[in-house]
Amino acid sequence: MLSVQVTSNARKIVDIHAQCTGISIDTFLNCGNTTACGTQFYPPHTAPTGATSRIVGGREAVPHSWPWMVLLRFRTSTLSCGGTLIRTCTDELVVVTAAQCVEGTLAADWQIDVGVHSRSANEVNQKAYQVSEIHVHENFSASYLLSDIAILRLSTPVQENTDVTPICVTSLPIEDFYGKNCVVTGWGVTMENGALADKLKEVYKPILPNSECLTNIGGAFNPDHMTCAGYLEGGKGACQGDQGGPLACFNSQGKYDLIGIVSWGFGCAREGFPAVYANVHKYLDWIASHAST
Incomplete structure (x- = not known):
């Protein structure tokens, strides 16, 4: 099982921010989402439906069935965070990740691995890229994890193949996804204080209405920045490293x-506490103006 924990980022150096380019949201979505995105060469496991979905979480993904998933390495670490490839209006692939992962760090300290399923294997289409720029949201709060989003530009163009393609960026508000089973992927620990996973894991979770998020999480949940997903009985979620x-x-x-x-x-997929995510739709304008700088 994947499972999430609040972590504090102790690596404090200096924030790096991009300048706004004036690209509209519609223009950005038209460029990034009309070219190939959000499809796979290797079909994933069938998504669970209905009541049976709660027993499926936490399995190994079909190798390379989530080709936009990337692994972030800080200096000599084997895994620091996850990230996602998206396409810009200049046909460049950039990485979207959490600001908490990279805030206060230097681009030169990061390596992005694409085409990875097993962290211990050297796979056919696996390739490492150096980071050239880090763009942390200017309103990011490490204390409250508000605006927890960052974009990484890479030093050389990412080569697309069967194992490496970008995801589409949603044009719809989170309300359109309430109740839908969506997928989280990562190599994070499989239980609280456990070991990192070697092979990519996936878990399907329902998107919960903001009202349920507030009821179960309390004031730490900010609906202007966040969404939540999961089962209130616990057992399926994301955790350290995800x-x-x-x-x-x-x-x-x-x-x-x-x-x-x-x-x-709160911990890793604990009962009564759905996991919290930065709500991408709330940041479309920021993504549009920073991804294509």
Whole structure:
């Protein structure tokens, strides 16, 4: 099982911010989502439906069935966070991740691995890229994990192949996904204080209405910045090492949309506490103006 925990980022150096380019949301979505995005060469496991879905969480993903998933390494670490490839209006692939992962760090300290399923294997289409720029949301709060989003530009163009393609960015508000089973992926620990997973894991979770998030999480949940997903009985979620990874939903066009970024939770998939994600739709303007700088 994947499972999320609130973590504090102790690596404090300096924030790096992009300048706004004036690209509209519609322009950005038209460029990034009309070219190939959100589809896979290797079909994933069938998404669970109805009441049986609660027993499916936490399985190994079909290798390379989530080709937008990337692994972030800080200096010599084997895993620091997850991230997601999206396409810009200049046909560049950039990485969307959580601000808590990279805030206060230097671009030169990061490596992005694409085409990875097993962290211990050297896979056919696996490739490492250096980060050239880090763009942290200017309103990010490490204390409250508000605006927990960042964009990483890479030093060389990402080569797309069967194992490496971007996800689409949602154009719909989170309310359109309430009750839908969406997927979270990552290599994070499989239980609280456990070991990191070697192979990519996936878990399907329902998107909960903001009212339920507030009832179960309390004042730490901010509906202007966040969404939540999960089962109130616990047991399925995201955890240490999964921060920055995608919450993805299947859309009506037969593609996957990025709707959330793994941010925080109380422990790892604890009963009564759904996991919290940065709400991507709330940041479309910021993504549009910073991804194509």
